[in-house]
Each structure stands twice: as structure tokens, then as C-alpha cells.
Amino acid sequence: MRHYSARIIITLKNGVLDPQGKASAGALSGLGxxxxxxxxxxxVMDVELSASDDATARADLAAMCEKLLANTVIEDFEIAALTERQMA
Amino acid sequence: MRHYSARIIITLKNGVLDPQGKASAGALSGLGxxxxxxxxxxxVMDVELSASDDATARADLAAMCEKLLANTVIEDFEIAALTERQMA
Known part of the structure; x- marks a missing residue:
């Protein structure tokens, strides 16, 4: 098995309302x-995982997003980085 | 003024407990x-902002993180991307 570090970015789809983002924007304006x-x-999800190869790691990560980490009705996910780690 | 799109990544500092991450890891194991x-x-924060130049945009973004978007006691922030946008 190989060991990987992955970064997954999960964002709201275009057109989906973002009350948290709106609140932050309002607060920032209020701060000047x-x-x-x-x-x-x-x-952002930083995942440490083991897999037999890169392709399997990517497939597992996509399945994790579809099944749990992302709400694919309103969110998009992207595997922004996947790097193999040498275990000490 | 110039218009920019920026991506800010805010992560917990090493050593800070992450109950949400732990819960996700447990749930993923439970899903097989x-x-x-x-x-x-x-x-992850995608910010659209106006600034006179790149350096000012970066300085504003860092100040936004320090004052509001990140809890700098337990979180690190990174301006992962900053791109100028041509307004139509």
C-alpha cells in the first residue's frame, strides 16, 4: 500500500445562496x-489515506466526497492536490 | 481600481484538536x-475585491483574515490564489 496526502476543496455551486459568505462580506464592510x-x-479537507496507487486514491477520494464529505446537490468538490508520502 | 478574485485557505494549526475532522474520518471508516x-x-473563502494593485489586495486580504475570517490563535491562513479580473 502507498500513503497519500490529499487536499479536497468543496464549494457551493454557482447560484446557490451563501448566507455565511454574505455575513462575512457584511462584517468585513462593517470593519472598514x-x-x-x-x-x-x-x-477544505486534508485527508491522509492509504491506497494501492494514485488512480485508486483518486477514485476513493471521489467516492468519499459523493457519499459523505460533499452534498453534491448544492456543492462541487475538487481534488486540489494528491501527493504520495514516504512513510518513515 | 483593479478587481481581483482571491482564494483564502484557513486550516487548523498543527496540534489543535479537530473534532469535525475526526467525526468525518470515523464516518468514512463506517462507510467502508x-x-x-x-x-x-x-x-476556503473565495473573495471578490477591488484594490489599487496586487500588493494592496494581498495586504487587505491578510488584514481581513487577521481581523475576522481566521481565528489566528488556532488557525493558519494562506492566500492560495490572487488573480486580476477584467471587468466587462
Whole structure:
């Protein structure tokens, strides 16, 4: 088995309302940050996993997103990084 | 003024307990994903902002993180991407 570090980015699909992002944008303006036009908030998941090879690791990560980590009705997910780790 | 799209990644500092990540890792194992060793959850913020130049945009974004978006006692932040947008 090989050991991997992966970064998954989960963001709201375009057009989906983002109350958290709106609240952050409002608070930033209230703090005097005039230049903020919008804020969209999502999740980042750093996953350490074991898999037989890169392709299997990617497939497992996609399945994890589809089954649990992302709500695929309103969220998109992206495997932003996948690096193999040498175990000490 | 120039218009920018920025991606900010906010993650827990090493050593800080991550109950959400632990819960996700447990749930993934429960769903049959044997290879998951750990999950660390953080936030991603996609910010649209106006600034006079790149350096000012970066400085504003860092100040936004320090004042509001990140809890710098337990979280690290990173400006993962900053791209200028041509307004139509």
C-alpha cells in the first residue's frame, strides 16, 4: 500500500445562496474593508489515506466526497492536490 | 481600481484538536473506506475585491483574515490564489 496526502476543496455551486459568505462580506464592510465585493465560503479537507496507487486514491477520494464529505446537490468538490508520502 | 478574485485557505494549526475532522474520518471508516488515516477540516473563502494593485489586495486580504475570517490563535491562513479580473 502507498500513503497519500490529499487536499479536497468543496464549494457551493454557482447560484446557490451563501448566507455565511454574505455575513462575512457584511462584517468585513462593517470593519472598514470597502473593497470587498463578495465572499463565498466552502470547506477544505486534508485527508491522509492509504491506497494501492494514485488512480485508486483518486477514485476513493471521489467516492468519499459523493457519499459523505460533499452534498453534491448544492456543492462541487475538487481534488486540489494528491501527493504520495514516504512513510518513515 | 483593479478587481481581483482571491482564494483564502484557513486550516487548523498543527496540534489543535479537530473534532469535525475526526467525526468525518470515523464516518468514512463506517462507510467502508478502510484506507482513511485522518481528516483535517478547514475553510476556503473565495473573495471578490477591488484594490489599487496586487500588493494592496494581498495586504487587505491578510488584514481581513487577521481581523475576522481566521481565528489566528488556532488557525493558519494562506492566500492560495490572487488573480486580476477584467471587468466587462
Amino acid at each position: 474593508f470597502e473593497g470587498v465585493n463578495s465572499v463565498r465560503q466552502g470547506k | 473506506f478502510e484506507g482513511v488515516n485522518s481528516v483535517r477540516q478547514g475553510k
